[in-house]
Amino acid sequence: MSVLKDRILVVATDLFHTRGINSTGVDTIVAVAGTTKMTLYKYFHTKETLILEVLQKSQSDFQNWLNDKLNAGSKKPADKIQHLFDYVEEWVNSPAFIGVGFIKASAEFPNEENPIHQLSSQQSREFRQFIGKLANEANIKDADGLALQLSLLFEGAVQAEQMKRGSGAIKYAKKTAKILIDGAIKASF
Amino acid sequence: MSVLKDRILVVATDLFHTRGINSTGVDTIVAVAGTTKMTLYKYFHTKETLILEVLQKSQSDFQNWLNDKLNAGSKKPADKIQHLFDYVEEWVNSPAFIGVGFIKASAEFPNEENPIHQLSSQQSREFRQFIGKLANEANIKDADGLALQLSLLFEGAVQAEQMKRGSGAIKYAKKTAKILIDGAIKASF
């Protein structure tokens, strides 16, 4: 990938999170990235394309980071799901954290027929399914149910953190997750 | 309150939720409300004022509705908090439900110094404190902790419902709330 295309993506990601997507014009993006609109429109045909690519990259970056963490830890499936929210906490509390793209995007583009909304919705569903897979491998009976509960916690905590940084919401989400996971494991054997 | 001012508020509330706040211009609002910009700017000095009033009205309407529901049911504090998510579910599943203002607004206005963001943050805090009061009256020891957990569930469920209507997220939030409340009550006696 071109260094300029990458720089535009990085800058756009940051500006979208700190100022909002609709409030960030392409002029601002190219000014901060130190390039011109011609270059931006060479790599991204429309602003919508840019937004979609930003969302995709943000989510895959997070998923890759999370997978690495999970694979570096215990190999036992039951341990993996138990540690999930430890990593989420680490990620949310890191200085680089600026929010979750698909949560913000779905708020700015509420129309369910909008491609940006659809991608957000899909990413949310995929993350839930990812948790479901972890739960399944841990032999939890109602894996999908637990995954839905945990994804609610995740989204709620990120939302709360967005409203007020340092709110400590993630700590309570973690605590709640432990209760739910322990309960689901107990009910499965 | 003038009938026109009220109509503008109602129309703006609907449009902000269905199209997004920044994506809704004042021209659209007055066209749908069947009035003119002159009238809008007579009652609301700026668009920001209108947004703030929409947020205030939405939240107080919900709080009033919720209070009525709670007061109409059992008077026992322990029952009240147990039924909280029943009413939330009823509200979310009602056809009139279009989302939670402060959640969407905080996403569209991420800057913590923005008045709209600040009001959103305050409303989120006030709702959490409201749950905390219920928990306190039910003699729950860690009332604030439970309130934070329940508010996470609330925000996560509303967020999920926004991503995909009819996702059933609220059903699982309710189930989770029961587990948390039962646990908190057990730990308090």
Add this chain to the structure above:
DNA sequence: ATATAACTATACCGTTCTGTATATATTATA
């Protein structure tokens, strides 16, 4: 050395945005 590709600089188009000015029409009240 020259051709090719990548990038910059800048001006512009048409639209939409918030907000205002001006003038007219409607309505309620005294």
Add this chain to the structure above:
DNA sequence: TATAATATATACAGAACGGTATAGTTATAT
């Protein structure tokens, strides 16, 4: 019926928006 308040109609200012056209610059590879 006169007066005053309220609402409408419409045009416009000034800025920002997404996106394009044209021309010039730089680097690289054959």
